[in-house]
Amino acid sequence: MDVRMEGMDGCEAARRIRAAHPDTTIVLITVQDLDDVPVSAQACGAVELVRKQDFCPGMLQELWRRHRRSDAAKTQV
Numbered sequence: 001m002d003v004r005m006e007g008m009d010g011c012e013a014a015r016r017i018r019a020a021h022p023d024t025t026i027v028l029i030t031v032q033d034l035d036d037v038p039v040s041a042q043a044c045g046a047v048e049l050v051r052k053q054d055f056c057p058g059m060l061q062e063l064w065r066r067h068r069r070s071d072a073a074k075t076q077v
Helices: 010-020 057-067 071-076
Strands: 027-030 048-051
Touching: 010 027, 048 057
Parallel strands: 027 048
Antiparallel strands: none
């Protein structure tokens, strides 16, 4: 999910999604340098914050590997 979106930013959307669905894995993406992203983006419940420029199929596979739920949790989805 993009950090900056019209209407509701990604941080607020992530907070609301996590409140309603705590098992949801959220990755925030941004065009900004990670050092320039507001602290709220790093504390909103997302498991990762990634620059759009770095986001690619290989990174997505790595994120899935790192944040994959257990097989038991997957069968409950």
